[in-house]
Amino acid sequence: MKKQKLPEKICPVCKRPFLWRKKWKLNWKEVKYCSERCRREKKKLMLFG
Template sequence: MARQRKKSDLPQKICPVCHRPFTWRKKWADCWDGVKYCSERCRRRKSDANC
C-alpha cells in the first residue's frame, strides 16, 4: 500500500483570476503543467483577469 502524502507536500499554483493558491489533484496528474485555473468558474472568467 502506498504512503499518503500530506496536502502541504503537494505542488501548488496561484490562480491568475482569483489569486488564490490551489494544489495538485490526481485528475491533473497527466496535465499539471497545462493547468492554469483553479476551477471552471475561473476558467470562464479568464477575460476579466486581463484588465
C-alpha cells in the same frame, strides 16, 4: 503524496493558491486556473481588463 507536500499554484483570476489534484496528474504543467469558473472568468478579464 502527503497533503503538505502537494504542488501549489496561484490562480491568475482569483489570486488564490490551489493544490494539485489527482485529476490533473497528467497535465499539471498546463493547469492555470483553480476552477471552471475562473477559467470562464478569464475571458471577461481580457475584455474589461
